Amino acid sequence: MVDTAPSEPQERPRRSDATRAAILDAARDRFAADGYERATIRAIAKDADIDPSMVMRYYGNKAGLFAAASEIDLRLPDLAAVPRDRLGEQLIRHFLDRWEGDETLTGMVRVAVTNEAGAERLRDVFTEQIRPALAAICPAPEELDSRAALIGSQLVGMGLLRYILILPPAAALPREEVVAWLAPTLQRYLTAEHP
Amino acid sequence: MVDTAPSEPQERPRRSDATRAAILDAARDRFAADGYERATIRAIAKDADIDPSMVMRYYGNKAGLFAAASEIDLRLPDLAAVPRDRLGEQLIRHFLDRWEGDETLTGMVRVAVTNEAGAERLRDVFTEQIRPALAAICPAPEELDSRAALIGSQLVGMGLLRYILILPPAAALPREEVVAWLAPTLQRYLTAEHP
DNA sequence: TATCGTTGCCAACAAGCGTTGACCAACATG
DNA sequence: CATGTTGGTCAACGCTTGTTGGCAACGATA
Structure with missing residues (x-):
């Protein structure tokens, strides 16, 4: 127990915060690159330059570590502020940025496909x-x-082919070409009448 | 060595063919259900009701077993025989059948996401x-x-959400609704002019 | 019947895994 | 200064993994 007040979980900075953060960083990278099974605690600890037992002390077990390391923020913009006829374009551009910006999305999908906790997190x-x-x-x-499911299917599908499986024809597609093709699809899923 | 003629790989039926087939069947199921890492040789052998060492004898190692077990046939129809304005519909219907018919597709994706050999096979x-x-x-x-990459992205995206991650809004979508929404998308990716 | 490749089971190996507990140094508090 | 808490290291545990080699039974051939 660290809390001083029972009702308010007042978090005081701990001396071990740097270590905790290093573990979390390394864990995120490993989970993203290798998936849940192959991302071993020993490898994560080595990346973070600490002892494997520290991981257990601070996060309980591997599942706890994953739970702590898999907090995701898609940083979706306020779509109400976007011109209605450019919603599809804005959406695909934003997600291309998120796929390419860091390994958050690729990692999330990589884990979710073979690990139930990961799938739960994605849901x-x-x-x-x-x-x-x-x-x-x-x-x-x-x-x-x-409509959300349809949009998600097109977005995650292109991400999977392009950034995870790295299927050459999908990965080689110029960014603007992806936007030109997918934007109308997303726009339709979002605003078109039910077919 | 089993071959009798060096030039012609004349395959004579072996007494162990039943065992080989049982191993392959069990392997396909396990790889599909659990992904590459969690599908252990011991579990596969138990399913096939034989000793783990038999797997090694007949398939060399785990990678060899996977290679033998991951031969896939999408059974795509001859699209030239389909009325041009119904290509999208035919495509999505065929793939829904393939996703739902057996675990071939779900398994292929599950493995490909975390295993390089699996990704190669999918490519x-x-x-x-x-x-x-x-x-x-x-x-x-x-x-x-x-165009093939675009079509693939929409097909695999819907399959992933619906059959692997089992995202409720995607899984609950009635089949005909999926057809109604995705058919125009695929039709456009296939036949529309470059936007 | 004797021979020899095939089929199968068994026990074991080395390596890697998640996880635990003992132990020591640094620090904050009385 | 003495004391309890925290941060960190080390060695080991029990277990599972892929993989190996020995050995017994079978079946065709001679």
Whole structure:
């Protein structure tokens, strides 16, 4: 126990914060690069330049470490502020940035595919971030789930082929070409009438 | 060595063919369900009701077993025989059948995401099956790769969300709704002019 | 019947895994 | 200064992994 007040979890800076952060950083990298099984605690500890037992002390076990390391923020913009006819374009541009910016997204998918906790986390991201963001502009509320799923399918599909499987024809596609092709698709999934 | 003629690899039926097949069946199931790492040779051998050492004898090592167990046939129809304005619909229907029919596709993706040999195999499937099938009907040959990648991205994206991650809004989408939404997308990727 | 490749099981190996507990140094508090 | 808490290292545990080699039973051939 560290808390001084029981009701307020007042977090005072600990001397070990740097170590904790180093572990978390290394864990994120390893999980993203190798997936859950092959990202071993020993490898993570080595990257962080500490002893494997520290990982256990601070995060309990491997599952706890993953839970702590897999907090994701898609940083979705406020779509209500985007011109209605450019929503698709904005969406695909934002996600290309997120896929390419760091290994957060690739890592999340890599883990989610073979690990139930990872899949759960990805489902959380959907309901807590994607759904609300789209709710602001979705025409009919009862269609929100369907439309969000459709949009997600196209976005994650291109990400998978381009950045994880690195399928040459997908990876070689120029960014602007991806935007030109996918933007109308997303725009339709988001704003078109139910077919 | 089993071959009798050096030039012709004349395969005579072996007494162990049943065992070999049982191993391969079990391996396919395990790889599909658990991914490469968690599909252990011991578990596969137990499913096949034989000793783990038999797997090694007949397939060399785990990588060899995977190579033998991961031969995939998408059974793509002859698209040239399909009415041009129904290509998208036919495509999505065929792939929904393949995703749902057995665990071949889900397994392939599950392994490919965290295993390089699996990714390689999936890339092979693309160049050897998807590309040629689309070549028969693609308007401009120089655009074949791009269009095939786009189609692949939408198909694999929906499959991932619906059958692997089992994201509720995607999994709950009625089949005909998926067809109605995705068919126009695929039709456009396949036949529309370059945007 | 004697021979020899094939088929299968068994026990074991070395390596790697997640995890634990003992132990020491540094620090903050009385 | 004495004391308890925290940060960190080390060695080891029990277990699972892929993989290996020995050995017994079978089946075809001679």
